[in-house]
Amino acid sequence: xxxxxxxxxxxxxxxxxxxxxxxxxxxSLSEAEDAVQDTWLRFDRTDTGxxxxxxxxxxxxxxxxxxxxxxxRATRREDSLDESWEPGGSRMPDPVISRGEVIDPEQxxxxxxxxxxxxxxxxxxxAPAERLAFVLHDMFAVPFDEIAxxxxxxxxxxxxxxxxxxRRVQGQAPPPDPDLTRQREVVSAFFAATRDGDFEALVAxxxxxxxxxxxxxxxxxxxxxxxxxxxxxxxxxxxxGGLAPFARPALINGAAGxxxxxxxxxxSVMAFTVVAGKILAIxxxxxxxxxxxxxxxxxDA
Numbered sequence: 189x190x191x192x193x194x195x196x197x198x199x200x201x202x203x204x205x206x207x208x209x210x211x212x213x214x215x216s217l218s219e220a221e222d223a224v225q226d227t228w229l230r231f232d233r234t235d236t237g238x239x240x241x242x243x244x245x246x247x248x249x250x251x252x253x254x255x256x257x258x259x260x261r262a263t264r265r266e267d268s269l270d271e272s273w274e275p276g277g278s279r280m281p282d283p284v285i286s287r288g289e290v291i292d293p294e295q296x297x298x299x300x301x302x303x304x305x306x307x308x309x310x311x312x313x314x315a316p317a318e319r320l321a322f323v324l325h326d327m328f329a330v331p332f333d334e335i336a337x338x339x340x341x342x343x344x345x346x347x348x349x350x351x352x353x354x355r356r357v358q359g360q361a362p363p364p365d366p367d368l369t370r371q372r373e374v375v376s377a378f379f380a381a382t383r384d385g386d387f388e389a390l391v392a393x394x395x396x397x398x399x400x401x402x403x404x405x406x407x408x409x410x411x412x413x414x415x416x417x418x419x420x421x422x423x424x425x426x427x428x429g430g431l432a433p434f435a436r437p438a439l440i441n442g443a444a445g446x447x448x449x450x451x452x453x454x455x456s457v458m459a460f461t462v463v464a465g466k467i468l469a470i471x472x473x474x475x476x477x478x479x480x481x482x483x484x485x486x487x488d489a
Contacts, residue, residue: 195236199228202243206250212323213254215281215308223253244334251324252338258316280403280473281308283457285447285482286439305441305459306469307361309401314353321346322353362468364443364461371444371462372437378460378467379446382425383432390422395466400424405475421470431455447484454479 206227210220227250239245283305311319317339324330336346365371374393381389400421402413415421435446440459448455457479461469473479 195232198242199231199246202246205243206246209247209250209323209328210254211282211284212303212308212311212327213251213319214257215312217282217284219257223250223257226250226253244330247324247328247330248334248338251320251330255316255320255338258319262316279475279478280401280471281305281312282478283440283445283459283473283482284442285457285484286442287436287447303441304361304364304443304461305445305471306461307357308441309471310357310361314356317341318349318353321350322357325350326354361461362463364463364468365465368439368444370465371460374462374465374467375437375444375446375460378425379432379435382429385426385429387422387426390425391418393467394418394421395463395468398467398469400470400472402472403475405477447482449484452485454482454484457482457484 203224206224207220210223211217214220214223227246230249231246236242236245311323314322320339321332321335324335325332332343332346332350335350336343339346339349341349378390378393381393396418397416398418398421400413400415404413415424431448431450434448434450434455435458436449438445438447438457440446440457443459444462445457445459447457454476456472456474459471460467461471
């Protein structure tokens with residue numbers, strides 16, 4: 189490490205990258221910030237003068253911090269009778285919300301790999317070691333031998349973990365259409381059909397295997413809802429058609445989505461995965477407690 193660079197300044201050069209790693213690992217913006225702060229404290233009290241690749245060293249540290257958090261979560265889940273979210277047994281990941289159609293500059297690094305909410309949901313279903321192997325190797329190009337040392341496995345076994353995770357991601361969260369304008373057209377048509385109660389039009393724009401996942405929070409008796417199939421999801425959309433006029437465009441993890449705010453009261457955040465012109469997944473956060481923390485008041489103006 190260059191002696192002329194203050195440790196705090198050097199760390200700040202890598203903060204955005206570390207935040208991106210931690211968000212993908214944890215699915216929680218606040219926990220990701222805590223993990224990055226923990227990494228800074230370890231960096232500040234460690235003599236890294238002989239470290240040639242400070243970025244790599246910091247990535248390893250934040251990854252280990254996140255791995256410990258994931259393992260702690262898994263232990264708590266095993267000890268609890270409450271299986272609150274499926275897949276993965278935990279709440280839906282935090283969304284990264286940008287109003288309008290432009291990603292905020294400070295969010296660009298966080299979402300550099302088009303980490304849609306549907307992908308984050310699938311990451312929640314992975315075992316901690318699988319998630320670490322996939323995130324570090326496939327998203328940040330960390331070599332398998334370095335990852336293997338973090339989880340006490342051989343590079344070959346680590347490669348298998350990443351491969352297993354990759355198959356699950358590809359099967360359950362394929363990349364969305366790259367054309368954001370096309371995504372928005374499909375989402376807008378969905379809400380137009382919802383407002384009109386046009387069931388058949390909704391079915392036509394949904395993929396036959398579409399999945400709707402909704403997290404309403406633990407205060408509700410049915411806090412987790414998972415529906416699949418075009419006709420089932422279309423029926424659910426018609427049922428809640430009264431909220432369609434309050435939907436406002438937003439980018440949710442960089443993809444076309446909406447926020448719904450009624451008379452100053454946040455009702456939901458909805459993320460859409462559009463593939464080949466069809467809606468393949470709809471991920472909804474309707475947990476009142478979490479919605480209050482998203483700064484949505486005024487989004488209906």
